[in-house]
Amino acid sequence: MSNNIREGDKVFVTHHMSNKGLVTEVFYRSVSANIGPGTLSKQMYVKFISELDGKEYIAKRQDVTKDIT
Numbered sequence: 001m002s003n004n005i006r007e008g009d010k011v012f013v014t015h016h017m018s019n020k021g022l023v024t025e026v027f028y029r030s031v032s033a034n035i036g037p038g039t040l041s042k043q044m045y046v047k048f049i050s051e052l053d054g055k056e057y058i059a060k061r062q063d064v065t066k067d068i069t
Contacts, residue, residue, distance in 0.1 A: 010067040011048055013059055020067060021048035021057065 005011060005023060012020040028042035044061035 005046055005061065005064070005066055011046060011064040012067055013057075014063055014065050019050055019052055019057070021050040023048045024056070026061075 005026060007023050007026060009023045010020060011023055012018075023046055025047040027045055027047070029045060031040045031043050034040055045058055046061055046064050047056060047058050048064075049056055
């Protein structure tokens, strides 16, 4: 099973698992600082509508998990 996130997928925030929602947009932002050596790459972000309160949230891709149920 792939863990790639796309528009229309259901995700939840890893540190607040009751905050689930439907992905409306996946986008990238530039990174301007880094601790380690190497080139800087873009950071992936996910915008989703929460089922808890109906608000739109933006989270880093690393902070959300795809709901496969």
